[in-house]
Structure formats: C-alpha cells, structure tokens
Amino acid sequence: MKRRLTVVKSLYTALAISVLLAGCASNGSAGKENGSTANSGAGGDSGANEAVTITTARIVGGDVTFKNGEDIDNNVHYKWAKDELGIILKNDWTVGTGDAFTTKLRLMVNTNEKLPDVFRTGDLNLATQLIDSGKLMDITEAFEQYASPRLKALFEQYPQLWYPVTVDGRRYGLPITNAVSSSNVLWIRQDWLDKLHLDAPETMEELEQVMDAFTNQDPDGNNKNDTIGMSVSLRNGVATWMASSDFIFGKAAMPTSWNKGPDGKLQYGSVQPSVKEGVSKLAKWMKKGYLDKDAGTLDESKAVESFIQGRSGMVFGPTWMASGWPFTADMNFDYKAIPLPSGIDGQQGFMAEQLTSMQFYFNKDFKHMDRFFVYLDKIMGPGFYDTESEFANGWAEGYDYVMENGEPVYDHDKIPGGFTDAKKYTLFYNDIQTPKMELEVMAKLGEGNAPETSYDKQFASRDKRWQEGAAVLKTYMDKASVLNEMTGPPTPAMSKKSELLKKMENETFLKIIYGSSPIESFDTFVEQWKKAGGDEITKEVNEWYASVIE
Amino acid sequence: MSVRTEGKKQSRFIKDLPIHLFILPSIILLLIFNYMPMAGIILAFQDYKPRLGLFHSPWVGLEHFRYLFTYPDSKQVIWNTFLIASLKIVANTVIPIGFALLLNEIRLLVFKRSVQTLVYLPHFLSWVILGGILTDLLSNKGLANQALGWLGIPSIYFLGDGDWFRFTLIVSDVWKEFGFSTIVYLAALTGVNQSLYEAAEIDGAGRWKQTLNITLPALIPVIVVIMTLSLGNILNAGFDQIFNLYNPLVYREGDIIDTFVYRVGLMNGSFSFATAVGLFKSVVSFILIVVSYTIAYRWGNYRIF
Incomplete structure (x- = not known):
C-alpha cells in the first residue's frame, strides 16, 4: 500500500512539473510576441x-x-x-x-x-x-x-x-x-575530335557526323565498340536540367515550355509539329547507337556518368558542371565547352533558366x-x-x-x-x-582577362573550364534562350489534368525514341492531348497571360 | 451471489486504477495520432481548398470517386497494383518456406547462422540506394547483361521493357525481403516436436518423407496466417521500390496506385482526389483484412481477440 502511494505521488509530481514547465514556455513566447508587435506597430513613417x-x-x-x-x-x-x-x-x-x-x-x-x-x-x-x-x-x-x-x-x-x-x-x-548565367553549353571531348580529325559540330548534320564517328570509329582506341556519341537522360522527359536533349528542338518550339506562337498567343511546345521531327531524330540516334541504350532509366546525374567515365563524347548542360560536381578532377582527358549546334529548325535554341523562382x-x-x-x-x-x-x-x-x-x-x-x-x-x-551579371564576370575571366574587382578575384579560383564555358555561352545566350512564359500558379485545369497529359507525353516520346511505337503515334498523342484537357489548359493559360500582360 | 462478485470486481478495478492510468498516455497518443486524423477522410468528399479549410470547402459528394473510375489510366493502375502485389505475396511465401526448409537441414550451426544473417542483410537497405545499384547492375552494359552475354543470350533491358520490369520488381523484392520471412519460418520449425521425427525414423522414413509428412504439416498454420494477413496488403505493391525504379517506358506495366497518387496528389496539389484514392485503397484493404482474419481464424487457429 505504501509503495503504491509513492508511485502515485511521484506521478503527481511529474505531472505538476510538466504543467509548470509548459506554463513557463507559453508565457515566454507570448511575451516575445507582444514585444515584437508593439515594436513594429509603432510609428508609421519612421x-x-x-x-x-x-x-x-x-x-x-x-x-x-x-x-x-x-x-x-x-x-x-x-x-x-x-x-x-x-x-x-x-x-x-x-x-x-x-x-x-x-x-x-x-x-x-x-x-x-x-x-x-x-x-x-x-x-x-x-x-x-x-x-x-x-x-x-x-x-x-x-x-x-x-x-x-x-x-x-x-x-x-x-x-x-x-x-x-x-x-x-x-x-x-x-x-x-x-543568376541566369549558366545554361547551357555542349561539353565535348576535344581529344576525340583531334584524334578523328573532326571539327566541332555547328549544325545538326555535322553533329550527326561527329556522333557517328564517336560511336563507330573507336575514339578511345581500345579496339572495342564501347563508346557512344552523347550522354542524355530521358527518364524525366526530353527537356530537363542536365544531360538534356532540348537543344535538338531549336527555337521553333520547346517541349514542356509555353511560348508565343505566330498568333501571339501562348502555345504548348510539346505538341508542335517541329517537336515531332526532333523526337524522330532522337529515335534515329537511339537506333544507330549514338545514345546510351539505358537513357530511359537514367536520371540526370546518372546519365552524366558515361561522359565522366570516358565512354561518351558529348553531354549538354550548364557551365557549372565544371564546378566540381558532376565533373571531377579525375577526368584525365581533354574536354571543353562549345556553342550548341543549331537545332531541327536550323536555329540555336535551349530551354532557359527561369528569371525568378x-x-x-x-x-x-x-x-x-x-x-x-x-x-x-x-x-x-x-x-x-x-x-x-x-x-x-x-x-x-x-x-x-x-x-x-x-x-x-x-x-x-x-x-x-x-x-x-x-x-x-x-x-x-x-x-x-x-x-546574366555572373556570366559577364565569368566570361571576362574565361576570355583570359586578369581579375580586377574583388568579384573577379572571388571567381578567379573557380575551375578554368567553368570560366571558359561562360565565355562560350555569352556569345549566343541571348539569341538562343527560350523562356517558358507560363510563370503563374497552375490553372484549375492544370491541377486536375496535367498529370495525365504529362504521363501521356513522356510515354509517347520515349516509346517513339526506343522504336516501340511508330513516329505516327505523335499525331495521335497531339489529338488526345487536346481532347483530354490540353485545349482547356491552353485557354486558361492564355487568359492568365492576358491578365498579367495588360 | 452475482451482486457480490460485481462489487468485488469493481473494488478491484478501483484498487488497480493507478496502474490502469499508466496506459492512459498511450491511449491519448493513439487517439490523437491514429484516430483524429481519420476525420481528414471528409476531404475525399469535398473540393478541398486550403484557404477555405476543412470546414468551409464545398462538398462534392462522390465526384472524386467518379473521377477515379472514369480516369483513363485508373483501370490499368489498379490492375498493375493488384497483379504486382499478388505475385509478390506468392513469391514472398513460397521462397522463404523453401529456404527455411533447406536451412533447417543444415547441422553445422555456424554455417546456418551466417547464411541466415547474410540473407537478412538486404532487408535493411533503403530502396533509394538499391534503386541506384540496380540501375547500374541491370543496365545494358551492367553485370547482369554481361553474364547473359557469356551465355550467348542477347542483352535484356530489365528496367525499360514492361514485362521484364514486373519480373525485376518481384525478383528484387524477394531478394530484399526473403531473409526476414525465412527467420519467421525457422522459428516455427524449432517448435516442431522432435519426438515425431524420432518416431518417423524408427518407422523408416527418410529426410524427404519426414519433410513431407511432419515439417510441412507443422508449418501450415503459420503459412496460412502469414498468407492471409498479407492479403490486407494486396493494394500495396511497394511505393519505395517502384518510385525509384520506374520510368516512362514502363508506365503501362509498372505504374501503381501509390505512384499515381504521388504524382496527382503531391505534385499537382489535388489533395481531395488523392484522399479519395487513399480511402478507396483503405476500404478494399479493410474488407480483405476482415476476410483474411476469418480465414485465419477458421483454418490457421489464429486469434487476436
């Protein structure tokens, strides 16, 4: 009996203490809140x-x-x-x-x-x-x-x-x-270009020739057919943040992006006819072995590995790839950044970094x-x-x-x-x-100028390839940027239907690229996309756009 | 007589009250964290707007459920979930039993223990890590395909080909989890009365006959219990695993309810729809648990209450 009493007593003590503690805590915070409101409320035009x-x-x-x-x-x-x-x-x-x-x-x-x-x-x-x-x-x-x-x-x-x-x-x-200062350049193996007596590609045709040589002419000289032309990640679609393939589509229409069409209204990039050509190009490259056979299962950082390990000749991505990640100091070969080749419509184009996030x-x-x-x-x-x-x-x-x-x-x-x-x-x-301010400073260093301001000096310790990449990027950034102009919150139809549409899009594109669906399935996709909510979303996006642009 | 016992009971309850109080905190926690959130189910019948809150969002009745069943992909997704989960349940029962039986025959205790530990290890790895490892291992130039290459078999795109994807899901899941179930069955095996084996030996039964006529029948109650209880999981096909391995090429064969809800609910912010799908899953699971408990009660001699 006595023992039980002690148990009960100690329980009560514990309870009392915890109540006390809780009281203290709430008192403290309440006091703090009062203080701050009083302060900020005082005096309008201070x-x-x-x-x-x-x-x-x-x-x-x-x-x-x-x-x-x-x-x-x-x-x-x-x-x-x-x-x-x-x-x-x-x-x-x-x-x-x-x-x-x-x-x-x-x-x-x-x-x-x-x-x-x-x-x-x-x-x-x-x-x-x-x-x-x-x-x-x-x-x-x-x-x-x-x-x-x-x-x-x-x-x-x-x-x-x-x-x-x-x-x-x-x-x-x-x-x-x-910062909008690092998207995007094409990283290429200069030593492979030299070995095969090739010039850096500037057009889509030249790019295909270079990829073909990189794939089939054994650029690493190990007498094995184990190299690929370009590292791309397709797991999250054709337009992504690294190891992307968006430059293929040029400037006419950018997949997943909303851009102004000929009528001045915003239109969704992925359903435009030029994208069909781009996707069929990727399918052709996949068939010829220019791309990693696993591209569909690789996410962005995994896809870059083939380039880092010296199995791939090119990868498309931001200049900061040379900042220590994903590229490493162990890459004992000569690679550099070059301007992106023109896309399917004969123009350079890439999906630009958003101005604000x-x-x-x-x-x-x-x-x-x-x-x-x-x-x-x-x-x-x-x-x-x-x-x-x-x-x-x-x-x-x-x-x-x-x-x-x-x-x-x-x-x-x-x-x-x-x-x-x-x-x-x-x-x-x-x-x-x-x-673009960071780009200016980096490009200045990349062009070989001596650092002057304190900012130059801070950036001077960055990797040389990063600086040179900036100098390359600066030459075409403005004319090749394709900005997604849908920057508002998701519209009602988007919240409800975009998942279905996105799934449909990624599945169609990837199956065409892997050759398990014919290129004609792109047209079916466009029709379905419009019916399953695409038209409704386009209407809402344009209403939003009209409301902000005035 | 009856009044007297009642009085006795009551006084005993009062006497034990301080001890009963000890479970009060757990009950309160249970109420707060397990039962109160159930009120959130009403989200499934509302068009939930965070700014309006739970109490002012408009009611839409069964709209979200209607949408779920008219959504072009849902049939495929439900079927995938059902198929992948059932195959996993079957494989995760048969293989551990076989393995436990084999392990049980080993007399060298050190070997038995170390094998037991080794096969148990993958259970502790997260799918995020395994996802990366498997992507490498099963790629076109990965170890698995190199091995196939030596045997003269053309390379298989395990993670990009729909049917192979399901196969990969089940095999990798079994590989990760069978060690755990093996331990459960091994424990059941130690409970078998040794005198039965002695008697069988005297009757001239070999190891095979002993396994068939003593060990397996002794295991049946455990098998029935585990099998039937896992029926409640028939709509859980393994979110962690699939989310880390799937890609657009295998959407048709690999997309399950949970990954679908993740994309719709979290990525697109359709909370109500995601809740409706979750509720649908829970109801199906609940029915299956009741059914399976009844089965286990009848044939497995299994009792919770």
Whole structure:
C-alpha cells in the first residue's frame, strides 16, 4: 500500500512539473510576441535612423552554420543591420526544412496568427492562397515609392518578372531574380575530335557526323565498340536540367515550355509539329547507337556518368558542371565547352533558366517598406557586382573572408576558426543574384582577362573550364534562350489534368525514341492531348497571360 | 451471489486504477495520432481548398470517386497494383518456406547462422540506394547483361521493357525481403516436436518423407496466417521500390496506385482526389483484412481477440 502511494505521488509530481514547465514556455513566447508587435506597430513613417523591427520567419537548414557562439537570432548580419541601418531583424519562428515552412505558412492562412512582416517562398500555390486570404500587402505603390533606382531599372529591363505575383494588375510580392548565367553549353571531348580529325559540330548534320564517328570509329582506341556519341537522360522527359536533349528542338518550339506562337498567343511546345521531327531524330540516334541504350532509366546525374567515365563524347548542360560536381578532377582527358549546334529548325535554341523562382511577400500590416527597400538594396550590392558595396569583399570579415595586406583572402584555411557562410543569415538566406551579371564576370575571366574587382578575384579560383564555358555561352545566350512564359500558379485545369497529359507525353516520346511505337503515334498523342484537357489548359493559360500582360 | 462478485470486481478495478492510468498516455497518443486524423477522410468528399479549410470547402459528394473510375489510366493502375502485389505475396511465401526448409537441414550451426544473417542483410537497405545499384547492375552494359552475354543470350533491358520490369520488381523484392520471412519460418520449425521425427525414423522414413509428412504439416498454420494477413496488403505493391525504379517506358506495366497518387496528389496539389484514392485503397484493404482474419481464424487457429 505504501509503495503504491509513492508511485502515485511521484506521478503527481511529474505531472505538476510538466504543467509548470509548459506554463513557463507559453508565457515566454507570448511575451516575445507582444514585444515584437508593439515594436513594429509603432510609428508609421519612421525617420531614417529611428530603429524599427522587421519580423520574419525562416528555414534554418543544415547548410546554415555559426561561429563565435552566435545563432540565427543573434549573428553578425543581424548585428550589422541593427548598427548600420537601425533595422532590428527578428525571427517570429524558424523551421528546419522547406516543406515544414510551407506547411506552417499554409496553416497560418487558416488561423488568425500574425504573418511575419517579410518572408520568402517559391511556392506559387501557397502564394495564391495567401493573396486570396487578403493577408498580403499590395506593394505596387511601395515599390514605385521606395525601391532603389537600380532595382527599378532591373524590373524595367525584365517586366515579365512581375507576372507570377500579379493579380488584377496589382503586385502582391517582390520577385527575386536568379543568376541566369549558366545554361547551357555542349561539353565535348576535344581529344576525340583531334584524334578523328573532326571539327566541332555547328549544325545538326555535322553533329550527326561527329556522333557517328564517336560511336563507330573507336575514339578511345581500345579496339572495342564501347563508346557512344552523347550522354542524355530521358527518364524525366526530353527537356530537363542536365544531360538534356532540348537543344535538338531549336527555337521553333520547346517541349514542356509555353511560348508565343505566330498568333501571339501562348502555345504548348510539346505538341508542335517541329517537336515531332526532333523526337524522330532522337529515335534515329537511339537506333544507330549514338545514345546510351539505358537513357530511359537514367536520371540526370546518372546519365552524366558515361561522359565522366570516358565512354561518351558529348553531354549538354550548364557551365557549372565544371564546378566540381558532376565533373571531377579525375577526368584525365581533354574536354571543353562549345556553342550548341543549331537545332531541327536550323536555329540555336535551349530551354532557359527561369528569371525568378523565389519571391518576397509582405504582411499587409507591415509599416516599414521604405526601410525594407534600403536593406534590400544593400544586400543586393554583390548581385549588382557593385564594387562600392560594403559586401564587395564578402559578407563578413572573419566569416567568409579575411583581409591580408589590404587584400581579401578566400582561402578557408586562413580564416581563423574556419569558414562560415554569413550570406545565409540574410532575409533571403543567400546572396541575391541578378540575371546574366555572373556570366559577364565569368566570361571576362574565361576570355583570359586578369581579375580586377574583388568579384573577379572571388571567381578567379573557380575551375578554368567553368570560366571558359561562360565565355562560350555569352556569345549566343541571348539569341538562343527560350523562356517558358507560363510563370503563374497552375490553372484549375492544370491541377486536375496535367498529370495525365504529362504521363501521356513522356510515354509517347520515349516509346517513339526506343522504336516501340511508330513516329505516327505523335499525331495521335497531339489529338488526345487536346481532347483530354490540353485545349482547356491552353485557354486558361492564355487568359492568365492576358491578365498579367495588360 | 452475482451482486457480490460485481462489487468485488469493481473494488478491484478501483484498487488497480493507478496502474490502469499508466496506459492512459498511450491511449491519448493513439487517439490523437491514429484516430483524429481519420476525420481528414471528409476531404475525399469535398473540393478541398486550403484557404477555405476543412470546414468551409464545398462538398462534392462522390465526384472524386467518379473521377477515379472514369480516369483513363485508373483501370490499368489498379490492375498493375493488384497483379504486382499478388505475385509478390506468392513469391514472398513460397521462397522463404523453401529456404527455411533447406536451412533447417543444415547441422553445422555456424554455417546456418551466417547464411541466415547474410540473407537478412538486404532487408535493411533503403530502396533509394538499391534503386541506384540496380540501375547500374541491370543496365545494358551492367553485370547482369554481361553474364547473359557469356551465355550467348542477347542483352535484356530489365528496367525499360514492361514485362521484364514486373519480373525485376518481384525478383528484387524477394531478394530484399526473403531473409526476414525465412527467420519467421525457422522459428516455427524449432517448435516442431522432435519426438515425431524420432518416431518417423524408427518407422523408416527418410529426410524427404519426414519433410513431407511432419515439417510441412507443422508449418501450415503459420503459412496460412502469414498468407492471409498479407492479403490486407494486396493494394500495396511497394511505393519505395517502384518510385525509384520506374520510368516512362514502363508506365503501362509498372505504374501503381501509390505512384499515381504521388504524382496527382503531391505534385499537382489535388489533395481531395488523392484522399479519395487513399480511402478507396483503405476500404478494399479493410474488407480483405476482415476476410483474411476469418480465414485465419477458421483454418490457421489464429486469434487476436
């Protein structure tokens, strides 16, 4: 009996303690919340130097590291913002993964919890829900009023940047630009070209000749018929991010991409007649052994392996393939980047990197847009390759660089306590790039110019092939880019039917390429595609396009 | 009399109450994490919009189920799931039994133990890793096809040819999992009364006769239980495995309900439709579990309650 009593007693004690603890925790967080709202609510038009609080929510993944006992609420970047700009950055909450972040925001749409002042996401579905809920700020006027001149100039240069966040002519978010500096070049075995006395291919016919020679004339000299012309990945379709075959289709129509047709309306690339020719070309190459017989089962990084192992003569992909992954230092042969050959329509063309894939959104009650734009312009300095920027040398001395004799040094071994990536602490969790600027710097180095600015010096340590690839890419990037112009959230018919259509498309294309279906099945596919929802989607996409373009 | 026992029972319950309280946390957890989410089933009957939430999304009745059965691919997908899962269930029963019987005949304990451990190992590998290994192993220039080449057999595209794809799925699944089931059967074999074998030996029965007339009959209850319980999985053909191995060339033969739901539900954000498909699966599984439990109850002498 006595023993039982002790058990019960200890149970009660445990319960009491846990209740107490829970009480403490909730008290603490409530206090914090009150504090932050009070701060950010104070004073609408604050003076330039008056301290203001900007709250945010962020993903703190394994890539974010700290030193000197700092953490995400208190670190060198937050300190800088407070001391230099009078902006107190405050994290309402943090999560570990992008999925958790989206889930938490999605829940917030349904509850009355206060959204953070500023946050970023690339999930347009979520953004649409947030816009519909009326909790996001319309930043149309704020942008005109407060954005820095160079930011405005950027958006004037690329007006389509606004499309993903535009609803009824109003702008509900601030798109963040991508680097758009590395897609795409053709990597080729120069030693094989030399051995077989061939020139780099410039047209489709020349490309076929080179592939034929690479496949059948034993370029690796081991007396075995074990080489292929080109490494491609077909597991996720013909247009993908690496080891893709999209350049074959030229500029007339790009599979999986929405582009303007002759009537000025957007049309879906995969169902256009020129794509049929491209697919039949791939089928021919597969039959002749120019391509990897396993291409259909290989994903992008697996497909590149044949090139890395020296079994394949070419692979199509971004310039950063020479950044250490997927290409390695063990590739003891001479390969280089060359311009892509012209496609099926006689023009060079490739699927371009999207201009934006992330956007900032703002709580409608956020009062300090003026100060946010000041902050944004500062952290975009490196993205504009501004030599005057306080981040021109790096993000924080002693974190990602050190000064030695008045010169920044990026050697990780020389930084006391090791390298810590301080740019991960910004509100964007990274540096913000602007289109084609990185390409300019890299191409300058690739052309053999000596590094001058601090940015040049940072890039100078990158692989020579990467720099040379940039110099090659620069010569044709503008005229060959095919941009997917459908940048809005999925339309209703898309949500419902695109899976079926995509499956149909990939299956048809791959079966034609493998020769298990005749090329005529392409026409059947186009008809079915239209009937099974393609026409409806096309109509909705064009309605969306008309609504954003005005 | 009866009143008195009732009173006794009650007082005993009260006496034991603190001990009963110990299971309360588990019951609460079970309610929160296993039963409460079941309310989400109503998603299947709504046109769910996250912004409207669970309580304000419009009701659409059986619309999603109608869509599922008129969707051009669903017949194919359901059939694939059923076929692949049944073949796996059969293969995953027959092979471990055979293997357990063979292993049981081995007298050298060290050898028996090490084989047992070795065949059990693949069970711990994830399909993400195995997917990469198998893609290499089964490629046109991979080890499997090289071996076939030495025998003069033309190379087979295991992962790109529909019928071979199903074959590959089943063989690789058996290879990964049979070690685990083997252990279950081996355990059952140790329970067989040794005096039966002694008696059989005296009667002049060889090892083959002993296996046929003593070992197998002793195993039948276990076989029936395992077989029938796995019927509940007839619509689970193995998402992890197929997702890591399939490609557009084998959609027709390899696409199963789970991979289909993944593409529609998660990639396209059609939560309601995905829930409807999931509910359909659960209902079919539930019916099969009830049926198989009844079978196991009758013939396997199996009791849960």
